[in-house]
Amino acid sequence: MDGVHDLGGLDGFGPVDAPKTEPVFAEDWERRAARATIAATLGLRIPMPRFRHSIERMEPSHYLGSSYKEHWVTGTATLLVEEGKTTQEDLDRRSGGHFPLSRPGRGVLEPVAPTQPRFVVGDAVRVRAWHPAGHTRAPRYVQGKRGVIVRYDGLHNFADVEAHGGGQIPVPAYSVRFEATELWGEAAEPNAHMHVDLYDNYLEPA
């Protein structure tokens, strides 16, 4: 989904606020949120792509206005509801207020079979303008754009199907290099290249 989580190139967030150091967990609830998230995803056997998608489905203003630990809390609670372990009403009652959850998914499970590499380092490729409604690891800022394969990373389980209950389907993955001008046109900075790790299924010969 082309959601607000897909942040590459979006403007308006101001400077990066990067303190020199920070604790791993600034507050106790953050530690407990991490613990509960790991517990839930292990206990419910939630694959990582499905967990990521539970966060991507957050109400966009909530996603942008909250910390990543709060994203974990929201995604984890959403998965607990979707797995039938609790309900919105139960969470509201237990938390003593409104417990915001993520929206329902709109993803469709694509029929994808395991494949072997179609490209080698140096090949020119174009990223499909696929724009699937569900989870994908093809950022919007490279969809439809041309690049060059710079690294082959072997076979990996295709996130787009694993997120939607399709199991582990190994497909090739590559690093693809893009010229800044291909991605950002007249706003591109000089002498800059962006590399994005993309599954074979996202690519077509250019």
Place this chain on the structure above:
Amino acid sequence: MDGVHDLGGLDGFGPVDAPKTEPVFAEDWERRAARATIAATLGLRIPMPRFRHSIERMEPSHYLGSSYKEHWVTGTATLLVEEGKTTQEDLDRRSGGHFPLSRPGRGVLEPVAPTQPRFVVGDAVRVRAWHPAGHTRAPRYVQGKRGVIVRYDGLHNFADVEAHGGGQIPVPAYSVRFEATELWGEAAEPNAHMHVDLYDNYLEPA
């Protein structure tokens, strides 16, 4: 700026919540917000593009999480500060809390001269991948895309310069038709066309 205000094609907002009827102003503050906004823009002689940009510069989560009347309040207050009529501290004091304002602009005043039409109805054009840092009326979803001129709308003041203090520079404006597949690739709906009103300066021959 490629901000979150530039919403075309962004996913994740769920269904449209459209009650059959609604009052013009649901609450008294909305009426007063509209009145104060019109008063301020008239009193300070703020051109409409500059007012729009004051809203586009809102913190993205605030923009997405608040109503358009609250956008007006935020933009108007930001302009009152930028015109030296008040300050963040004064607004906080007067409102008895934190008064959220928009971020500073990053726009650069482009040197643009009045021009005459370069295109006629039927011409194939490509929208420049300009991606300016300031105000623009070229939505991100058509930048870099090809379309066809379907209507010439005469000369209009170029919003991109008027927003940044460049005065009224008349340039041609057109309606440009795009195939859905050109904009949304494999996610395009069948038999659908999008038309976007674009200034001559945004276009190049395709």
Place this chain on the structure above:
Amino acid sequence: MTEHEHDHDHGHDHHPAPLAPIEARVAAIEAVLRDANVIEPEALDSVIETFEHTMGPMNGAKVVARAWVDPEYRERLLADGTPAIAELGFGGPEGDHMVVVANTPEVHNLVVCTLCSCYPWPVLGLPPKWYKAPAYRSRAVREPRALLAEMGSPIPDDVDVRVWDSSAEVRYLVLPERPPNTDGLSEEELAALVTRDAMIGVQRVL
């Protein structure tokens, strides 16, 4: 509001002052406009009353009904909307560059402003909240058929869906098809059938 005042002094530590209520923010702007001698907000009361009582979809409905009963008017309206609409006494800000697009058995038109909230004030009044909210603005250009179906107006596959993004100076009015079996109705009775939603294009059948 007063319950927040004591927090003001803490605005610079890690617990920022609570957000001022929107009513208090509007009041703060009104006070600044007065104290800085920008303008008296009350001077704009008559403009606000115009929004509430003089502008609105009842005006657009008269334009539509006239076009239904008078083929020559319809021709003038579609050729150059602004003067034709002025014949009925409607015009002014956000209505001085009007384009009217006609639905036919082969074409359905839909109007959106993806970048902000542009809307033809003289013929439709101020826009409803949903027109300005992210869900409508993001989806109207990306998946108009899915959106229209959700909103109660599925569009047959063989009908061309034309979306108009009012991104520059033109404001659009959709001319719906005249409903069947209305031959005996007066122009005034016909106008009473015309809805705001049909003139935006989110309702196809009257």
Place this chain on the structure above:
Amino acid sequence: MTEHEHDHDHGHDHHPAPLAPIEARVAAIEAVLRDANVIEPEALDSVIETFEHTMGPMNGAKVVARAWVDPEYRERLLADGTPAIAELGFGGPEGDHMVVVANTPEVHNLVVCTLCSCYPWPVLGLPPKWYKAPAYRSRAVREPRALLAEMGSPIPDDVDVRVWDSSAEVRYLVLPERPPNTDGLSEEELAALVTRDAMIGVQRVL
């Protein structure tokens, strides 16, 4: 938390219940995990302690220092990061497909995850908040030079800026250049010079 409980019953009218505090939301998830017999959150305490005490940039710093003092190790590290890093005892989730990219006088590398918060846990620990926040994720791929300059590391125009978006399975570590005048330092002293920010690539000079 208790001050919000009385509002729960109003969740379905026009004044939704106030947001439950984040601490209460975490507690609700913990209770669900227990009551639904998913897992005892406390069972994951040891994993959390690993995040806090075992993982962290001190591990990556050892990898970097080793590469500085041992040319053959450097060669192995750049050829295949995962086994070379495992030689020093580091590996596991979010670190089992490691690619190390080396800065040179001609090249500067920068790592980002635009889609979520992917980060090489075994060598860098959990990511800092800013790495996961919208400002960094949106700007790193669009305007890396402007971003790096703001963060204190302006990159000369003739240096190629290479941005790596860890959008699939690979996790990246930047190998900074060894600072001048460090010939007499031990491997341990060298490791003490290496910062987290340099291994992400937001700091160029150590």
